[in-house]
Amino acid sequence: MSLEKEPADHAGLRHDDDDDNDNDNDNEHKDNSRAAASNDDGDDDPVDSPAVALKTSEILAACTWRDATRLRALAESEGGLLADSLRRAAWPILLGASPPANETKHVDNGDNDDNDDDGLAYTDGSSSTADGDWKDLPRHRDEDQVQLDVNRSFVHYPSDQSEPELHKRKRELSDLIVEVLRRHPYLCYFQGYHDICQVFLLVLEPAARAPLVARLSVLRIRDFMLPSLSATTAQLRLIPDILARADPQLRRHLSSIEPFYALAGTLTMYAHNIERYRDIARLFDVILAREPTFSIYLFAQIVIDRREEIFEIDEPDMLQVILGRVPPELDLDGLIKRAVNLFTNHPPETLRSWHHISSSSVLKTCRDVDASTRQTLEDGHRFFERQVKEIQWQELRMGVRRKMWVYRRPVKYVGAAIMVGFVAFYLRRNPSLVQYIWSLFPGGH
Template sequence: MAWDYKVIDGSEEKTDLGFRDEPALNHKRTRILDACKRRDIDDLQALAISRGGFLTDAIRCQAWPILLGVHVDQRGEQDGISDSWTTLKKHRDEGQVKLDVNRSFVYYPNDDTQAQLDEKKSQLSDLITEVLRRQPYLCYFQGYHDICQVFLLVLPPATRAAAVARLSALRIRDFMLPSLNPSVAQLRLIPDILRAADPTLYAHVSRTEPFFALPDTLTMFAHNVRRYSDIARLFDALLAREQAFTLYVFAQIVLRRRDELFLQDEPDMLHFTLSKLPQDLDLDALIVNTAALFERFPPESLRSWRSVSSSSTLKTVRDVSACAAQTLEDGHRFFEKHHRELIWAQRRDKVLRTAWANRALILAVVVGAGAVYFRKAPIWSNLAWSVPDHYF
């Protein structure tokens, strides 16, 4: 069995990668590095799904930026990031960022001193603030810091901000709109996946709304996964696949808990159980099975897919290579289009609610107007004159 030693700011974490021998581990490492050198996203996608993912943080530092479309020049500087973000206008959500950062790094790293943790929190605050100030249209959401802390621990300072900026604008943009509706629209796909894969389990689980999946899908599982090696491994797969893959991961977890879930009869207890992510996940098996589930029931085969906005990241990130070629301006454009759709939908819903509340009055007006029209219409007059006298 081959072992890999991760170095996390001076602390070592030994991780069983599941390889039978050292040559197999070295072969995969060579394949990943070669794919990174060629910036071959197709190969990286396959390697991310296979056992061990990208293996180490040293390799992730090369693979993740490629999957996200980050380009770094020979000086180690990322494209388009040259001016100081500290002089930019403050983002409206910086107060909430500060509160959440103070609650970060709960589960990992485990061996840091308080001074080291405070330094990481300061770096995390700067990372989030920089991304938000450079893209002020984005709305911060609680749990965003969970995602960003993983990037902070994995990536070097030279690529962190660019990677998180592209992730935010192009991959998790739906969650950074001013409305929760796009996030809810994504959740509606999970019951559809369950219906297709296991109708009996779907009927049981559908007694509760799919809001139980929100913390995990919103944060790419970073909020509830407690082991650093696990969340880094899971991020390999999530970054290598289209955005909808996260929903399939959650659906596959539900499918694996089938027997446990049938023990819960009350909707409240069912919701509670579903909202608690198991900590004994076999991630390699989970990821491989999720990929198979995705192939069997692709997003376009799901009933709720047609209700998803064309500006949603679920539809603008169908091809990871194409997404890596998109620009931050593309993300902004998709954001504005989606935002306009949300505003129009809110106005439509408000009109419908008003109409429903005044339905009796509206009906009376319509009936009255109709009566006046038909009484004055020529066809009504001709019909009245043609009726025999004995009918009056």
């Protein structure tokens, strides 16, 4: 069997099994290249390009051999992974999902938009993604907010569907999000999560969606699903440090504002900002291929690319608004290349704020991309719990400092000092006692 043929089965590319003559095999190869070159939002690139055909074969071969290193390089290169028919095979590998036992026997039916539920499910390798019907699990506390956001989904794409078809999409999106949250109830939903899941829903077959979104949520964007935004803001503070190293003049110009302008972009993997399906799918290719920190460098590079526009604005509030709007027309391949260079020239370890990032943050637990693909959902849960405890400790320390400032007069100084030591000693051993003592102070909660 040819190298192109076997991966085509794995990737779910359309082909005809009934004819075995050489002429049909040639036509099949052309059809596969055409499918790979096609953008699923209706904008088609030239389909007979030898370069596209060659890259298609390389992606298929990398998927067959589960060569994640090669896939990452292809995802980063011009055009990314080319088409959803290829992404369906590549994204599970990039996220470290365990392949189905009979994956090479699967043949896509060619219906890219309305995939049937007989697709093979990739799994995490842990039982939490597969045991029982998720509909029988307890309701997640954030499901009402999920439904509100789902009602606002699919605004920009797909653009060629009827109202009944869009209603079906929204129902599928709601089920996908709720399933992941019910199977992993410790996760906290955030507004914008539906934008990410929307892309996964459009790319993947139904059976593969929940397992892959679960891996993404627990292992790659876990910081955003904590009960506090502190880990998210810690990530954003890397942006000024990157600018300080790459463009000190630009950093000084932006010194009056906090980097919260990057929140919507980084929080949603840019799915909230990018309006063309072809572009966001291509951007997801590289974000999934590289470590999570790369998303921060992408936004820093977007800021650097807009330096002339930024220098014309001095009003802090206006800067926040302008920087929060990612330009609608981006040269994605050029942006990715420049962001890669930015990352290479100023790696995370050289940034001052990097030392304030939790060791349990995805930025550090996924620093080694190869190792992170071998992590399980249980590993991610342990990191989550560890980070929650760190956040609680930090918040309590900040609270104690505020109390000390209120009671800073000398007559109470000794008592306040004893209080601080007492809190530090009992923090991890008896949180309820700490809260009781806290309530003894006027205005304490």
